[in-house]
Amino acid sequence: MLNLISSGSNLQVKGSKFYYGILAAFILGGLLGTSYLIFDGLKFSSAFSFLWIVGGFIFFPIYLYLFIWFLPGLIPGKVLISLFQGNDGYLVTKKGNISFKQIRNIDLVRNPLNLVNNMVIETFDGRVIKIPTYDLIDDTDFAVIVDKYIFLHLTPEAKQVWDRKVNLDKLYENVKYERETGIKG
Structure with missing residues (x-):
């Protein structure tokens, strides 16, 4: 979806x-x-x-x-997440661009105060950036986006953190998604 x-x-x-x-x-x-x-x-x-x-x-x-x-x-047509792919890829946020290599941890978290799902990104320099998704992207779609477009360009430490969170067998069972092992340019 x-x-x-x-x-x-x-x-x-x-x-x-x-x-x-x-x-x-x-x-x-x-x-x-x-x-x-x-x-x-x-x-x-x-x-x-x-x-x-x-x-x-x-x-x-x-x-x-x-x-x-x-x-x-x-708002119809609102872009929730914008990213540029590649080895020097980055996420575009209101607080500036975040290189994929700067990401330590990335997760989808529901704010208990306003009930809005946020994509929460922690960087190696200690910044925490929240990108609201307004419950318009579900958990499975979020996992596919991160695994398909961001995962290959993360640092080895960040890859280990993401691997502990994502269940690739469940993603394959639900949406027939398999992780690519090659490196994209």
Whole structure:
């Protein structure tokens, strides 16, 4: 379900259209549904009107909070991850480019405060860079992106760390992905 756009050595990863639909339906549907509960409950046309008002006032702030955090990810066509391939390859971030050879650890981590998945990159010079993916890239797709486009250019230490995280048998079973062993130029 990867949505990759490749032009030369530049590779841009966009969110899955399926996940865009699910995210929009969940968050926007939740906002509209809770709004409807509040407004219909305020008419007091049913014995359950009080329950609708209480439920709406409980869940509306939750959906509004999620909407605010996920709104940047709902922009159609947003590039989530941009990288340049090759031996001198790098990831493009807002805080500057990160060479593949500088990466010590790379992982997909959910932020417990806002529930947004972030690609977290730790470098050898101690920097920690977070690239939000807004739950538009799932764990399997993330593993394929890192293993296929970044892994070959990591340092041996970083390769060992990644090998402990990734299950190549599971990737082959799920998406028929096999790691290439050659070195790309």
